Amino acid sequence: xxxxxxxxxxxxxxxxxxxxxxxxxxxxxxxxxxxxxxxxxxxxxxxxxxxxxxxxxxxxxxxxxxxxxxxxxxxxxxxxxxxxxxxxxxxxxxxxxxxxxxxxxxxxxxxxxxxxxxxxxxxxxxxxxxxxxxxxxxxxxxxxxxxxxxxxxxxxxxxxxxxxxxxxxxxxxxxxxxxxxxx
Numbered sequence: 571x572x573x574x575x576x577x578x579x580x581x582x583x584x585x586x587x588x589x590x591x592x593x594x595x596x597x598x599x600x601x602x603x604x605x606x607x608x609x610x611x612x613x614x615x616x617x618x619x620x621x622x623x624x625x626x627x628x629x630x631x632x633x634x635x636x637x638x639x640x641x642x643x644x645x646x647x648x649x650x651x652x653x654x655x656x657x658x659x660x661x662x663x664x665x666x667x668x669x670x671x672x673x674x675x676x677x678x679x680x681x682x683x684x685x686x687x688x689x690x691x692x693x694x695x696x697x698x699x700x701x702x703x704x705x706x707x708x709x710x711x712x713x714x715x716x717x718x719x720x721x722x723x724x725x726x727x728x729x730x731x732x733x734x735x736x737x738x739x740x741x742x743x744x745x746x747x748x749x750x751x752x753x
Contacts, residue, residue, distance in 0.1 A: 574685065577634050578678040581649070585674020588653055589667045597663055604654045611650060615643040648738035649673075655744040660751060668712040668720060669747045672727045675712075677743060680705035680731055697732045705731055723747050 592600045614627050619642070631642055639645075656669040684701015691697045709724035716723070730746040731739050 574636075575682055577636070578682045580634055581681075582674050582678040584649070585653075585670050585678070588674070589670050592657075592663060592667055592670070597657060597661070597666065600666075601654070601657045604650055604657060608647065608650045608654070611643060611647055615641075615647070618642055645738065645740065648740040652738075652740040652744040655741070656748045656751075659748050662751075664715040665751050668715040668723060669744055669751070671712040671715065672709040672720075672723055672747060673740065673743050676705040676709035676724065676727050677731055677739060679708035680728070691732050694732055694734050696734065702728045702732050719751075723750055726750050 588600065588604075591603065595603075614624060617624060618627050618631070627643075635642055636645070652673055653670055656666045660666050660669075680701040683704035684698045687698025687700030689699040691699060691702065705728040706724050709727055710720060712724070713720045726746050727743050730742050733742075735742050
């Protein structure tokens with residue numbers, strides 16, 4: 571399995587694990603767990619930037635960090651913050667689960683499929699139509715959580731993932747989807 575595919579499998583598994591914890595333990599527990607994860611992650615990233623050698627951090631960096639990143643752990647930090655967004659602004663567990671599913675599975679599958687795609691998006695040459703379609707289709711099982719409301723969320727998520735806002739899509743997707751649910 572190549573490195574990017576390993577990253578996307580982890581992306582999907584972490585999201586599914588977060589949904590399982592949300593459904594089993596509830597929203598309050600998940601807010602605390604994600605907040606705690608962000609704090610611990612920040613401390614570990616800081617230690618790493620100061621040159622400390624921490625075995626588990628180095629292992630994750632070797633196996634899952636993209637080469638040449640300016641800030642180790644940035645993608646993971648954005649992912650955790652992205653999960654925190656619907657947790658903080660929505661009360662409905664089903665809506666939260668749907669957004670996390672779209673972030674985890676839709677985004678993960680779109681990257682895995684899209685990087686092999688051939689038809690670039692007219693508004694972003696780094697993204698492909700195949701990736702956007704994969705995002706949309708992979709997000710549809712979130713129907714289980716919110717019914718037909720999944721269709722606009724999956725569409726918004728796919729569109730946002732394809733636009734380069736200059737902000738990590740692990741933040742932009744849950745921001746956009748949370749706003750759609752609120753509105």
